[in-house]
Amino acid sequence: xxxxxxxxxxxxxxxxxxxxxxxxxxxxxxxxxxxxxxxxxxxxxxxxxxxxxxxxxxxxxxxxxxxxxxxxxxxxxxxxxxxxxxxxxxxxxxx
Amino acid sequence: xxxxxxxxxxxxxxxxxxxxxxxxxxxxxxxxxxxxxxxxxxxxxxxxxxxxxxxxxxxxxxxxxxxxxxxxxxxxxxxxxxxxxxxxxxxxxxxxxxxxxxxxxxxxxxxxxxxxxxxxxxxxxxxxxxxxxxxxxxxxxxxxxxxxxxxxxxxxxxxxxxxxxxxxxxxxxxxxxxxxxxxxxxxxxxxxxxxxxxxxxxxxxxxxxxxxxxxxxxxxxxxxxxxxxxxxxxxxxx
Numbered sequence: 001x002x003x004x005x006x007x008x009x010x011x012x013x014x015x016x017x018x019x020x021x022x023x024x025x026x027x028x029x030x031x032x033x034x035x036x037x038x039x040x041x042x043x044x045x046x047x048x049x050x051x052x053x054x055x056x057x058x059x060x061x062x063x064x065x066x067x068x069x070x071x072x073x074x075x076x077x078x079x080x081x082x083x084x085x086x087x088x089x090x091x092x093x094x095x
Numbered sequence: 096x097x098x099x100x101x102x103x104x105x106x107x108x109x110x111x112x113x114x115x116x117x118x119x120x121x122x123x124x125x126x127x128x129x130x131x132x133x134x135x136x137x138x139x140x141x142x143x144x145x146x147x148x149x150x151x152x153x154x155x156x157x158x159x160x161x162x163x164x165x166x167x168x169x170x171x172x173x174x175x176x177x178x179x180x181x182x183x184x185x186x187x188x189x190x191x192x193x194x195x196x197x198x199x200x201x202x203x204x205x206x207x208x209x210x211x212x213x214x215x216x217x218x219x220x221x222x223x224x225x226x227x228x229x230x231x232x233x234x235x236x237x238x239x240x241x242x243x244x245x246x247x248x249x250x251x252x253x254x255x256x257x258x259x260x261x262x263x264x265x266x267x268x269x270x271x272x273x274x275x276x277x278x279x280x281x282x283x284x285x286x287x288x289x290x291x292x293x294x295x296x297x298x299x300x301x302x303x304x305x306x307x308x309x310x311x312x313x314x315x316x317x318x319x320x321x322x323x324x325x326x327x328x329x330x331x332x333x
Contacts, residue, residue: 031232034232037224
């Protein structure tokens with residue numbers, strides 16, 4: 001039994017209510033239930049979380065570094081797309 | 096060290112301390128990294144419980160590091176060597192099921208252990224779940240896993256009777272506890288397609304019992320390793 005026999009899982013942790021799940025890292029586990037438990041032990045030991053998702057790494061489709069320019073470059077010089085003209089009301093966090 | 100309350104604190108504290116040390120022995124040796132962290136987490140939970148319990152009795156360091164083998168009051172179950180991973184899981188299944196039921200009952204009462212039990216019962220629920228999950232996977236997995244898990248459950252079965260022996264100062268309904276323990280463990284073993292061991296759960300081979308300070312042979316060697324640093328360098332700290 002070695003790590004290489006077990007599939008890889010990506011771990012997403014919600015640190016507080018109201019925030020979205022954030023990618024925390026990855027781990028090996030034989031199935032989803034144990035992946036969840038391993039995630040609890042590896043990524044929430046210091047009180048970081050209120051909710052965990054685990055996703056098999058193999059089902060994630062990622063953009064390729066080779067496509068970086070066509071994907072992201074065109075957005076860089078269009079400042080009018082950024083909502084920077086609004087005053088953020090006081091007391092609104094995480095916007 | 097003579098009041099009934101401190102006798103019970105010593106028994107429960109020694110259970111937690113000794114099992115914590117055994118689980119700590121997996122650090123650097125576990126089959127996979129993720130499981131190593133899981134076992135270390137359980138060990139740290141137990142160490143935290145041991146510190147609270149032993150502090151009720153006296154100086155925690157003195158009690159942990161300067162007592163002789165015969166002064167320890169832990170169950171013989173928790174001092175058993177790690178063996179293979181299946182043995183570690185079987186030991187954990189037997190003990191965590193007991194500890195969870197015990198702490199649930201203590202936390203519902205208003206005795207001296209209620210505050211500690213209320214905090215610990217959540218930790219222990221996780222330990223129990225962890226052991227159950229692995230028992231199911233090893234038992235109902237490959238042939239090798241099934242054989243090893245079956246052997247482990249069988250070989251530790253004879254140490255499980257002691258958990259329900261009376262402990263001075265521990266006011267619990269032992270018969271009910273034992274019934275609930277048997278129901279739960281038998282249910283897990285059946286779901287894991289394992290045979291429930293048939294042998295006796297305590298007997299003359301134990302030469303007494305851990306609660307009376309009588310321990311099995313591997314315990315002395317474990318204590319030597321656990322205590323040698325403190326005894327070699329008294330008062331050392333970092």
